[in-house]
Amino acid sequence: MKNQVGQIESGNGDTIGTLQKKPLDAGQGQAGSAASIPWQQRPAGCKDVVWRHSGNPVIGRHYIPGAQGIYNSAVIPFGDGFAGVFRVELRTRYPHLHTGWSEDGLIWHIEPKPIQYIGDPEVVATDDYAYDPRVCKIDDTYYVTWCGGKNGPTISVAKTKDFQQFTQLDNAFLPFNRNGVLFPRKINDKFFMLSRPSDDGHTPFGDIYVSQSPDMIHWGKHRLVMRRGGGEVGQWWQRTKVGAGPIPIETQEGWLMIYHAVMDTCNGFVYSMGAALLDLDQPWKVLYRTNQHILTPEADYEVTGHVPNVVFPCAALCDVKQDRLAIYYGAADTSSCLAYAHLSELIEFTKANSAVF
Ligand code: BMA
Numbered sequence: 001m002k003n004q005v006g007q008i009e010s011g012n013g014d015t016i017g018t019l020q021k022k023p024l025d026a027g028q029g030q031a032g033s034a035a036s037i038p039w040q041q042r043p044a045g046c047k048d049v050v051w052r053h054s055g056n057p058v059i060g061r062h063y064i065p066g067a068q069g070i071y072n073s074a075v076i077p078f079g080d081g082f083a084g085v086f087r088v089e090l091r092t093r094y095p096h097l098h099t100g101w102s103e104d105g106l107i108w109h110i111e112p113k114p115i116q117y118i119g120d121p122e123v124v125a126t127d128d129y130a131y132d133p134r135v136c137k138i139d140d141t142y143y144v145t146w147c148g149g150k151n152g153p154t155i156s157v158a159k160t161k162d163f164q165q166f167t168q169l170d171n172a173f174l175p176f177n178r179n180g181v182l183f184p185r186k187i188n189d190k191f192f193m194l195s196r197p198s199d200d201g202h203t204p205f206g207d208i209y210v211s212q213s214p215d216m217i218h219w220g221k222h223r224l225v226m227r228r229g230g231g232e233v234g235q236w237w238q239r240t241k242v243g244a245g246p247i248p249i250e251t252q253e254g255w256l257m258i259y260h261a262v263m264d265t266c267n268g269f270v271y272s273m274g275a276a277l278l279d280l281d282q283p284w285k286v287l288y289r290t291n292q293h294i295l296t297p298e299a300d301y302e303v304t305g306h307v308p309n310v311v312f313p314c315a316a317l318c319d320v321k322q323d324r325l326a327i328y329y330g331a332a333d334t335s336s337c338l339a340y341a342h343l344s345e346l347i348e349f350t351k352a353n354s355a356v357f
Contacts, residue, residue, distance in 0.1 A: 035081045037317040038105040038326045038338055049349040050273070050294045050327065050341045055106070057301050057335030059086075064098075064110050066090045069306055071330030074135040074246075074315040075105060076142065082317075083163045085133040085144050086110055087330070095131040097146060099163050105317060105326065106338075117158055117168035124168045125150060134314055136182035136247045138191070143216070145172070145180040145193070152200045155180030155193070157216065172219050173211070176200050179243035179260075183283065184250070191216050192283060194225065194244035194257070204264065206241030210284050223284035226276065228261075230291075233355040237272050237293045240264045245273070245313035246327065253347050254278050254287050258313050258327060261293065271310040272296040273329070275350045291355035294346070295339055297332070305332025318343060 038058075042051050059070050068089050075084040084100035088110065096114035117124045129149040136143045141159050144166065148156030152175035158168045172180055176198045183192040190212040198206055207227045211219040228241050238261030248255035254277035261274045272293035279285035297309040312330040319325075325341045 035077065035103060035105070037077075037319050037324060038340075039319075039322075039324050040340055042340070048294075049345055050339050052295075052299060053338035053340065056299065056337040057331055058106050058338050059108060059110075059336035061305075061334045063108070064088070064112055068093060069334045070110065071333055071336050072132045072312050072314050073100075073328065073330065073336050074133045074144075075100075075102070075317065075328055076135045076137060076315070077317065078142075078163065081105075083135075083142075084108060084110075084315075085115070085135050085146075086336070087131045087133060088114070095129050097130045097133050097144070101163075115158075115166050117166045119158075119168040120170075123170050125156065128156075130156065132179065132312075132314060134181050134247060136184055138182065138184060138186070143182055145182060147178045147180075150175075152176050153178055153198065155195055159216075170217055172213075173197075176203075178203070178206075179208075179245075181244040181247060183255070184247050187212075187281060187283065190214055193219065194248075194283075196241070196243040202269075204240060206243055206262070208242055208244055208259065225278065225284050226259075226286050226289060227357070230355065230357060233291065233357050235291060235355065236263050237261055237270075237296070238263065238274060240269065242274070245329075246316035248278065248283070249316065249318055249325075249343070250280070251277075251343070251347055253351070254280055255283055256343075256347060256350070258294075258316060260312050268307075268309065270297060271312055273311055273313055273327075275346055277347065277350055286356050288350045288354035289356050290350050291353050294341075294349070295327075295329075299331070301335055301337065302331045305334030307333035311337075 073086040081103040088098045100108045100110040102108045133146040144158045154175040154177045155172040158166045160166045179196040181194040196206045208225040212221045213219045240262040245258045248257045273295040274290045276289040277287045315328040317326040327339045331337045
């Protein structure tokens with residue numbers, strides 16, 4: 001038995017990661033690997049549907065030497081533990097993606113060097129910026145999607161089976177786009193990806209679309225999933241932009257999509273988390289959508305940092321049997337944090353507190 005989840009605190013996140021890189025077997029990254037996902041019970045007195053890990057941030061800004069921020073990162077079960085793809089910024093603040101390894105999802109070894117890709121030299125990113133990765137397992141392949149900077153931000157894609165060798169594919173979309181999030185299985189024989197068309201700056205707008213592909217290269221049938229807004233139904237927290245977060249989770253009630261939602265204020269953007277349920281066969285159809293945020297910046301490490309007032313989810317680990325969800329999110333564009341929920345409660349909450357507009 002591994003470390004008891006929920007009882008490991010990784011301190012204030014300013015410690016240096018000490019876990020040594022562990023060779024993990026390729027092809028054994030079944031969802032629900034041998035390792036237990038991180039977990040803590042809801043604190044006494046807390047009535048929220050999503051609650052924070054008490055040892056946040058699990059990865060602080062200086063977790064590896066020279067790092068100024070490690071955040072908005074993705075993790076997935078792999079082998080007998082977990083693998084991750086991390087947004088790491090050194091003193092240049094130019095973001096790159098680094099792999100990482102963990103036995104328990106809490107203490108990570110993060111590679112000091114960025115991922116290098118193989119593939120068509122016209123495609124392979126040499127020195128492009130890369131940020132906000134997601135990792136999705138489809139059949140026996142892990143796909144990494146991220147915001148890549150070739151000719152302006154858009155969705156870059158790579159695949160790997162072992163988190164050692166990554167083959168980069170053509171970008172999925174034209175610039176400008178962000179938050180490319182794959183579905184974990186084909187739907188009607190097509191790959192599906194959510195994304196948020198944007199501009200090349202700090203986009204003051206954003207709606208979620210879904211696109212389909214027969215081969216992970218050619219993407220089309222771009223359909224609107226959900227708009228920003230909500231003023232007409234009494235909400236401001238998601239009025240400026242919305243973007244998909246972790247890989248959607250398949251449930252009997254539909255695809256559970258956790259997303260980030262932004263409101264503009266006189267002091268800048270505020271990034272919160274919301275949840276929605278999408279139709280299983282036609283995921284551009286929203287069945288339910290929370291009419292209030294499920295997590296919003298409140299903790300010190302969320303309201304203070306490189307960019308204050310940001311919670312930005314990029315991954316979730318799910319243990320269906322135990323009804324547990326561990327959500328990884330970036331805090332204040334500085335550190336990586338964890339929050340928890342009971343899957344069934346989050347689904348019920350989304351259904352009971354919904355406004356689809
Ligand atoms: C978004 C992206 C994210 C970032 C967020 C808040 O547009 O750039 O990487 O976390 O803004 O700054």
